[in-house]
Amino acid sequence: MAPDMTTYLTSDLHLGHLNIIRFCDRPFPGVGAMNARLAELWNETVTPEDTVWVLGDVALGSLDESLAWVGRLAGRKILVPGNHDRCWAGDRALRTGTPEDRARRRAAAHDRYLAAGFAEIRDSPVETVVGGHPVLLSHFPYEGDSHGEDRHVEHRPVDRGGWVVHGHVHTSWRQRGRQVNVGVDAWGGRPVATETVGSLIDEGPRELAPLPWS
Structure with a gap:
């Protein structure tokens, strides 16, 4: 019998990003401990047969070192890039120069993330069904931000x-x-x-606070 397969959703790992520890009060002394714990929590949750949608901002810092962690994470991983991903369509480096230059840089950026361990990259928000409900998977919400003002409004769904x-x-x-x-x-x-x-959606619109770190 084939093993059960589960689809997961996650976002904003910020692997390798020192400042995110202070900014989000993550309980780690440094990026090494943070990266290791994120990988541990992921692999305790996800099996190799599962699929994980990563809704952006996977890695920062020294990108070669940070992206190397992606290959240590279980499951088939699909990236919907966020504003901190170098393969994000809104990245300044991918919006300057001739069309040929932009296409070349975009292909190289995609290849970098695919080589790190992503099976697919979806450049636009994805319409799908979660728990029987039609939803949109996007790095950005409709409104709201973590900086007190809505950034990247032109990229929001x-x-x-x-x-x-x-x-x-x-x-x-x-x-x-x-x-x-x-x-x-x-x-x-x-x-x-x-x-x-899907169970949250079943309960309808409401306000829920974040859960504490495991």
Whole structure:
């Protein structure tokens, strides 16, 4: 019998990013401990047969060192890039120069993340079904931010009355209305199963605070 397969959602690991520890009050003395604990929590949760949607901001710092952690994470990983990912369509380096230059740099950026261990990269928000509900998977919520003002407004999905599953806001909320934040800072450092997100949607729009770190 084939093993059960689960789909998970997560965001904003910020592997290798020293300042995120202070900014989000993550309980680590440095990036080495943070990276190791994020990988441990991931691999305690996800099996090699599972799929994980990573909704952006996977790695910063020394990118070659930070991205190397992706290959240590279990499951089939699909990236929807965020504003801190070098393969994000809105990255300044991918929006300057001739069309040929932009296409070349974009292909090279994609190849870098694919080589690190992602199976796919989706450049735009993805329409899918979570727990029987149609949702949009996006790095950005419809509105709200972790910096007190809405950044990257031109890259945000349009609110047409549906649900959005997102990252970007770190500790600002776990759920706000029809916005469900699957970032690690809202879920104790772990990816969250689609069944869990579907249960939140079943309960309807409401306000939920982040969970503590595992």
